[in-house]
Amino acid sequence: MDTIESAAVEPTASDTNAAAGTPPPRRRRASAAPFSLQQKGVIGADADSQPLYIDRVKVQARAVSGNWRTIKWWVLGVLLTLYYIGPWLRWDRGPGAPDQALLIDMPGRRAYFFWVEIWPQEVYYLTGLLILGAVGLFLVTAWFGRVWCGFTCPQTVWTDLFMWVERKIEGDRNARIRLDAAPWTWNKAGKKIAKHGAWLLIALATGGAWIMYFNDAPTLVGQLVTFEASPTIYGFIALFTLTTYLLAGWAREQVCIYMCPWPRFQGAMFDEDSLIVTYEGWRGEPRGPARKGQSFEGRGDCVDCGMCWQVCPTGVDIREGQQMACIGCALCVDACNSIMDRFGRPRELITYDSIRNQVAREHRQPTAIKLIRPRAIAYIVVMLIVAAVMTWSLSTRSRLDVSVLPDRQPLFVKLSDGSYRNGFTFKILNMKREPKTYQLATDGLTGAEITVGGYQATPAPYVELPVGPDQIGTFRVFVRAPSEVLTGKATDFKFFLIDMETRELINHAAVFHGPGV
């Protein structure tokens, strides 16, 4: 068996771990990090018990305080405030227009972002935003590691909020473990009901706020209170309530570990200068329990208290090194610092720093945070270009557009005087908030005349077409041309559309079809 032989010359798992600065595998212990190698069945698994499916070990995160926790609370507060306040911001767009600053009006086919109004035809601006978002994410990941995952991702923010509620109702980690193990009593049932009730209320507020980005918020709240909103609205609120409740209450770290694609490939954004949450194995090992005041001579600083994985919201043991399930929230840094303070050892055994600095510290060399790196510059350049293009195109975009659809059945009609007529469905997009009158004429067909169904019955060289504010005017435009001016089966010509008030002019290339004799 080739595989066995090749495996025999490779270091065994324990050698590998030792070489990487982590301790040799211990026996399976009752209290290990939920997402540690032991729990994954990798270390200490019996020969024949390779699992195909694993149980979820419930993560009972312990409360922690410290600088990172404070930052995380602030980020959470700011983001939730923005989310809930967003739909209530007003922006005056004049009469007849919605005054909600952030609004995606699906039935009306418009999106509003403060002073910007987007028509469906302009949805490519979304592409620009997505590029900015993606490259921005790459940039902050190259700089600060999984700062998105650990601090700002909605999954993290709402899970954090739900955990806070859980802690307020059921107590901290140990109390919760005891409560879960305890037999069912009225007290336990009451706590559980209170927790899930609170979660559902938060989820309801979350789902309700989401819907308000798609409807006028004050109107909608009025309808909701009086039960006059449409079943669709209630359906969507129920959907988002349910998903919030399930994702933040139940699924939690399972979303990050098994559902989200981002953790899987963001390793490609890291380099040795990216700030990531790391355990300084050179300083911590060999680990072992310690008493207060004992000498740390000849041993590592890690006292193996387990605080780092007990506070972890995804249940990883950071001492096993960088791993996919670590969302980089830095709470273990706070936990370890509090323990190091207690033992009088230097802080930052677990630290939010780059791999390069960690190695430098190990070799007593100076450390530095390096933000200006080729990849960061590349990301910034891409973002600047995209932002510049978007700004330029947004500030110079025309608020008048036409779309012309020639009749294809038939391509042309012969009229009784021998001339030919082509029909067009002519749409004028008046994206201004005022009624407009446009003049339509043609160029390139001598003697051509226009009739427009409902507007111009007798043929005329030009016609006037009214379009209401923020509307699309659809017209049946017939152009008749004498057969002498037609060159072959297709004659190029142009439609000219002039805004009667501003003299803004649009021309649209078109083709006049004839028999081609």
Added chain:
Amino acid sequence: MAGPEVDRLTGTATTGHEWDGIRELNTPLPKWWLYVFYATILFSVVYCFFRPAWPLPWGGYTTGFGSWSSRADLNERMAALEQERAVWMDQIRDTPLDQIVNNPDLLTVATVGGRAIFGDNCAPCHGTGGVGRPGGFPVLLDDDWIWGGTLGDIHTTVTHGIRNAADPDARLSQMPAYGADGILTREQIAAVTDHLFALRGAGPENPAGKEIWAENCAACHGDLGHGNPELGAPNLVDQIWLYGGSRAEIMAQITKPRHGVMPPWAGRLTDEQIKQVTLYVHQLGGGQ
């Protein structure tokens, strides 16, 4: 079997399978994920009890509780749609045609419906969108109307049809078969064709033909050949020919004329539908 091999870099056990040096990591699936699969299987079983699902060997299929069917569902939706349209239909019925034309909303509803009605009933002869067909099915898009192109004319034509026995009010006119019935000789037909070409400014005058025209043709087609929609006599000096404009084709038509027929649509279509299709045809481009 030996114990699981552990991958050096990830610390994850492998399945022991190897392809060209690449080994598969055994990353166990979380159980809840498996249960989601089971839930979808369960859903499919439950679905079978509530929806038509299995064909039966002796014919038919399992209907499921409540006997839901997509056909019945469609009928229900169509009935709901009819009800929604009823408001518009009432308006179309009660509003005269020349007023509907001036009501943009009502006109849009009427012509959109008229298009569908035209496609179902008229397009087999007149072509999709009214483009006509060779062999006597006139183009409805141009400005040449045999029986008149006003809203009222079109409405009458659609209601009663042309040259049919089913409707006593059908439009009726009959050009005599001048050649087949021996009214004119071949030479006389050639002469009157000469005169027609002269009227069109496309040939020299033929005095004999002019005389024949005045005696036989002018009553319906007019002294100058402009035709008469009252009688269904086409304009013979314009550029549009129903049965062809070559000398041979014109002579053939004089010798033994072909006559188009059209069934009456009253009774087949409702009054509102006839109004809708009239408005649709009128706005195709040639309405007068």
